[in-house]
Amino acid sequence: MLKKLTGGRIYDPAHGIENEVRDIYILDGRIANRPDDTRIDEEIDVRGKVIMAGAIDMHTHIGGGKINIARTMLPEDHAADVVARTELMRSGSGHAAPSTLTAGYRYAEMGYTAGFEPAILPINARQAHMEMHDTPIIDKGGYVMLGSDDFLLRMMAANKDQESINNYVAWTMNQSHAIGVKVVNPGGINAFKFNQRKLDLDENNQFYGVTPREILLRLARAVKELGVPHPLHVHGCNLGVPGNMNTTLDTMDGIEGLPMHMTHIQFHSYGTEGDFKFSSGSAQIAEAINRHKNITVDVGQILFGQTVTASGDSMRQHAAHPHAHPNKWVCMDIECDAGCGVLPFKYKDQSYVNALQWMIGLETFLMVDDPWRVFLTTDHPNGAPFTSYPHLIRLLMDKTFRNDILSTLHPEAQKASHLASLDREYTLYEIAIMTRAGAAKLVGLADRGHLGIGGAADITVYTDDADREKMFTTPDYVFKDGTMVVKDGNLIEVTWGTTHVVKPEYDISIEKSLKPYFDKYHTQKMGNFKISDDEIIDDGRGSLTVQPLHVGGPI
Amino acid sequence: MTEMTDSGMWLEVSSPFCGIASDDLTIKVDGNTVTVIKNGDAVTKKGFETPITDLSPRVKGQAVSLDKAVKHIADLLRTSKQPVIGGMATDLNGARSAMALADKSRATIDHMFSTHSFKNILVLQDTGWMTTTLTEVKNRVDLLLVIGSDIEVGFPRFFERMVWNKESMFNQDIESRQVVYLGTAPSGEASTSPKGKKAQVLAFDTANLPEVLSVLRALVKGKSIQAKSVGGIEVSVLTDLAEQLKNAKYSVVTWAASMLDFDHAEVTVQTICEMVKDLNLKTRSSGLPLSGKDGETTANQVSAWQSGFPMRTSFSRGYPDYDPYLANSNRMLAEDEVDTLVWISSFNIDKTPPKSTAKTIVLGRSGMAFEKEPEVFIPVGTPGIDHVGHAFRTDSVVSVPLRKLRDSGLPSTFDVLTAVEQAL
Numbered sequence: 001m002l003k004k005l006t007g008g009r010i011y012d013p014a015h016g017i018e019n020e021v022r023d024i025y026i027l028d029g030r031i032a033n034r035p036d037d038t039r040i041d042e043e044i045d046v047r048g049k050v051i052m053a054g055a056i057d058m059h060t061h062i063g064g065g066k067i068n069i070a071r072t073m074l075p076e077d078h079a080a081d082v083v084a085r086t087e088l089m090r091s092g093s094g095h096a097a098p099s100t101l102t103a104g105y106r107y108a109e110m111g112y113t114a115g116f117e118p119a120i121l122p123i124n125a126r127q128a129h130m131e132m133h134d135t136p137i138i139d140k141g142g143y144v145m146l147g148s149d150d151f152l153l154r155m156m157a158a159n160k161d162q163e164s165i166n167n168y169v170a171w172t173m174n175q176s177h178a179i180g181v182k183v184v185n186p187g188g189i190n191a192f193k194f195n196q197r198k199l200d201l202d203e204n205n206q207f208y209g210v211t212p213r214e215i216l217l218r219l220a221r222a223v224k225e226l227g228v229p230h231p232l233h234v235h236g237c238n239l240g241v242p243g244n245m246n247t248t249l250d251t252m253d254g255i256e257g258l259p260m261h262m263t264h265i266q267f268h269s270y271g272t273e274g275d276f277k278f279s280s281g282s283a284q285i286a287e288a289i290n291r292h293k294n295i296t297v298d299v300g301q302i303l304f305g306q307t308v309t310a311s312g313d314s315m316r317q318h319a320a321h322p323h324a325h326p327n328k329w330v331c332m333d334i335e336c337d338a339g340c341g342v343l344p345f346k347y348k349d350q351s352y353v354n355a356l357q358w359m360i361g362l363e364t365f366l367m368v369d370d371p372w373r374v375f376l377t378t379d380h381p382n383g384a385p386f387t388s389y390p391h392l393i394r395l396l397m398d399k400t401f402r403n404d405i406l407s408t409l410h411p412e413a414q415k416a417s418h419l420a421s422l423d424r425e426y427t428l429y430e431i432a433i434m435t436r437a438g439a440a441k442l443v444g445l446a447d448r449g450h451l452g453i454g455g456a457a458d459i460t461v462y463t464d465d466a467d468r469e470k471m472f473t474t475p476d477y478v479f480k481d482g483t484m485v486v487k488d489g490n491l492i493e494v495t496w497g498t499t500h501v502v503k504p505e506y507d508i509s510i511e512k513s514l515k516p517y518f519d520k521y522h523t524q525k526m527g528n529f530k531i532s533d534d535e536i537i538d539d540g541r542g543s544l545t546v547q548p549l550h551v552g553g554p555i
Numbered sequence: 556m557t558e559m560t561d562s563g564m565w566l567e568v569s570s571p572f573c574g575i576a577s578d579d580l581t582i583k584v585d586g587n588t589v590t591v592i593k594n595g596d597a598v599t600k601k602g603f604e605t606p607i608t609d610l611s612p613r614v615k616g617q618a619v620s621l622d623k624a625v626k627h628i629a630d631l632l633r634t635s636k637q638p639v640i641g642g643m644a645t646d647l648n649g650a651r652s653a654m655a656l657a658d659k660s661r662a663t664i665d666h667m668f669s670t671h672s673f674k675n676i677l678v679l680q681d682t683g684w685m686t687t688t689l690t691e692v693k694n695r696v697d698l699l700l701v702i703g704s705d706i707e708v709g710f711p712r713f714f715e716r717m718v719w720n721k722e723s724m725f726n727q728d729i730e731s732r733q734v735v736y737l738g739t740a741p742s743g744e745a746s747t748s749p750k751g752k753k754a755q756v757l758a759f760d761t762a763n764l765p766e767v768l769s770v771l772r773a774l775v776k777g778k779s780i781q782a783k784s785v786g787g788i789e790v791s792v793l794t795d796l797a798e799q800l801k802n803a804k805y806s807v808v809t810w811a812a813s814m815l816d817f818d819h820a821e822v823t824v825q826t827i828c829e830m831v832k833d834l835n836l837k838t839r840s841s842g843l844p845l846s847g848k849d850g851e852t853t854a855n856q857v858s859a860w861q862s863g864f865p866m867r868t869s870f871s872r873g874y875p876d877y878d879p880y881l882a883n884s885n886r887m888l889a890e891d892e893v894d895t896l897v898w899i900s901s902f903n904i905d906k907t908p909p910k911s912t913a914k915t916i917v918l919g920r921s922g923m924a925f926e927k928e929p930e931v932f933i934p935v936g937t938p939g940i941d942h943v944g945h946a947f948r949t950d951s952v953v954s955v956p957l958r959k960l961r962d963s964g965l966p967s968t969f970d971v972l973t974a975v976e977q978a979l
């Protein structure tokens with residue numbers, strides 16, 4: 001079956017193509033060369049339309065224990081956004097923490113064709129994959145969380161060599177079917193279990209005598225040496241704490257040039273100036289990002305309204321519990337492996353702090369020069385639900401729109417920000433970088449995020465519209481692996497995406513120490529901890545796609 | 556990985572029966588006969604060893620083919636005005652297929668233990684909690700406070716695996732761990748330490764738990780209490796307990812909701828959870844709800860991610876409609892609101908459907924005996940014996956892979972319900 005998309009305006013930054021009129025051919029789910037004499041089975045006239053690869057959300061909490069706690073604890077939020085069953089779609093519910101089925105449909109309807117769960121606890125990886133298995137259409141995958149797990153900290157306390165650490169990291173990535181490694185409040189989730197209430201970059205975990213800085217270095221080096229394309233994904237120390245910009249700047253300097261992705265940087269860019277002792281650190285942070293070419297960030301933009309924050313950072317979530325709205329919250333210690341905290345939250349435009357958070361996020365977007373190193377996220381659902389991305393895109397692309405909203409926010413916050421003076425408007429090409437080509441490169445997806453020959457035919461077709469929110473809310477067509485799944489903004493077919501992983505090599509002898517460790521200290525056997533390929537494939541609807549590694553080796 | 560040795564022995568088998576998902580069982584399989592050889596207990600032995608008796612589906616008491624039975628169920632659901640999918644004692648894929656069928660047939664979905672689960676879920680939805688998981692307990696607990704629950708009856712290996720383990724990650728002297736029972740006294744010796752130290756038991760009528768816990772929480776918060784005794788216990792004893800909790804480095808407060816058998820037990824669970832939050836202002840403490848048998852955790856987990864809501868959700872209006880009161884299947888059945896009941900009970904032959912006027916379809920474990928023959932009975936495989944699967948354990952975090960240990964030919968709940976959905 002050969003399809004032709006005729007006459008679209010192509011935005012394919014991976015190939016340096018910006019607004020060039022070209023035809024696209026699709027054969028067997030892939031983008032194909034122009035055929036010599038093969039009959040074209042279906043031609044779709046897309047003249048004048050904007051064509052991009054399917055969008056990729058590189059950080060979205062769509063599966064796993066904490067997001068399911070968030071779902072269960074917010075019936076009132078769901079009840080306001082229930083979704084009826086149709087001939088095609090299962091029923092479900094939306095808003096802050098949507099049901100898996102609804103999440104998949106809504107992502108696709110917005111032109112997204114992949115989403116990556118950033119916080120898969122090794123011990124809860126099975127559940128994360130089960131939930132993603134029930135998330136239709138989009139491709140998925142995730143980053144496995146290390147850094148507060150007893151085994152790693154124990155190795156570090158014993159001063160094990162880097163090769164042993166690499167081996168453990170690779171083993172864990174394989175068993176939990178991950179495409180990256182994340183660290184959340186390095187060592188801090190663990191320290192909270194010993195009743196430490198904060199952990200600065202150079203502060204020791206009281207049991208292991210290990211600091212966050214050391215954890216970051218060990219893990220960043222492991223990821224690099226293993227050849228994992230996605231840099232170490234870091235949710236840093238002191239999230240949300242006024243003055244944490246200094247920790248963030250220190251963290252960037254401290255990584256010694258190793259690749260590092262700093263996630264939801266907005267929550268880590270706070271100063272302590274002004275009457276409210278809360279100020280924007282975005283200028284310094286953006287300047288540092290611009291200077292450190294090894295650093296990538298996603299913003300974690302907040303948008304106003306009710307949402308829920310779900311984080312592995314039990315230490316910081318516990319500290320934030322007085323801000324829960326409505327007033328209910330969960331913190332969990334998990335399996336000497338990790339933890340989590342879930343707090344509903346309402347961002348208010350007349351709150352000085354929330355208004356400034358909104359400005360800090362946008363300032364960061366606008367002041368980081370290189371769109372290949374900054375990514376569009378709301379840290380769904382922590383800053384706002386992913387369904388607000390079209391609104392966020394408009395804020396970035398439309399200065400008038402942005403400043404109109406800015407002028408309605410808390411007046412003192414307006415005075416504390418120079419957002420109004422930032423003239424930059426993102427171009428369509430830059431949006432395509434941030435949400436497609438750059439994201440695919442960052443996650444390590446060789447065959448996604450671009451429109452080159454042989455790439456997966458994940459394609460989104462938009463009508464160019466000065467109202468960018470409208471444009472990005474309802475694409476004309478979305479193709480997933482060559483199948484038209486969305487037409488005129490509505491879902492017309494339900495498919496099931498693949499799970500992207502990498503499989504770094506490891507020395508099986510590590511199991512000689514892991515097996516007795518599980519026997520002695522854990523409540524699950526090592527053999528039952530490991531997730532088999534069959535479990536991902538399950539009833540046949542799931543599949544694994546192994547993405548290529550970079551060249552690794554000792555640094 | 557569960558493995559079969561040459562001698563027909565399966566090692567490291569995980570149990571879907573015990574709520575704490577012990578996965579160190581050795582099991583012998585000979586034809587359809589399954590025997591727990593090592594690490595069994597009353598719950599898991601019964602779970603694994605219940606023999607297969609019937610293999611054939613029945614409609615109105617007559618043996619029929621599976622296809623016929625499936626068609627009959629589809630016919631009943633097609634004309635049903637108010638179907639309920641209840642029981643829900645199944646594995647992950649069984650729960651998935653039940654959700655899909657509920658959505659399509661506009662049924663109400665509920666689990667056989669919801670009365671107990673909701674003592675916890677209502678608290679989660681109202682104020683939340685701080686909880687922990689089994690490996691944390693195993694390595695950190697220094698004070699275990701058991702509220703109104705005789706744990707070893709429901710969870711026979713809890714103490715052996717989580718409290719009196721040989722060593723902990725953090726060099727704790729295991730023998731120094733304290734166990735205190737509040738309300739109920741333990742029926743056996745599981746809570747006694749390896750060297751013979753008995754649990755401290757503060758026994759009183761558990762109907763007084765709400766009152767006693769309110770006072771204990773007040774004492775934890777540093778409030779002074781005028782009364783000398785409350786609910787049959789000296790306030791000075793509770794004052795000591797409050798001090799113990801405040802001095803502990805990692806106390807764990809546990810309860811089995813199924814054993815808190817009094818009205819509005821959710822209020823008591825809430826008091827426990829709020830007390831744990833209070834303790835965490837200074838030290839560390841965690842709640843540990845014990846439950847999770849017969850697919851209880853699995854059903855609520857799958858329901859939450861597929862619909863956004865736990866059990867007690869109706870699809871009668873075409874979308875999920877969560878209402879812990881209106882969609883309570885016990886109430887609906889008792890008040891004759893239900894015309895068709897699909898009862899799923901694949902783990903335990905004793906968990907038969909409640910009496911009702913509804914036409915009843917049972918997907919049950921082989922060997923089930925009925926007071927009144929249901930309209931349709933399909934003997935289904937038991938997850939973790941007859942087919943592979945997954946089950947969540949009590950802490951809602953860890954799920955275990957379940958293996959197929961024998962080839963009985965019994966269909967899985969997933970197979971049957973998926974066929975019904977397709978026939979609709």
Ligand SMILES: [Zn+2]
Pocket residue numbers: 059061118263264379382
């Ligand atoms: Zn996040």
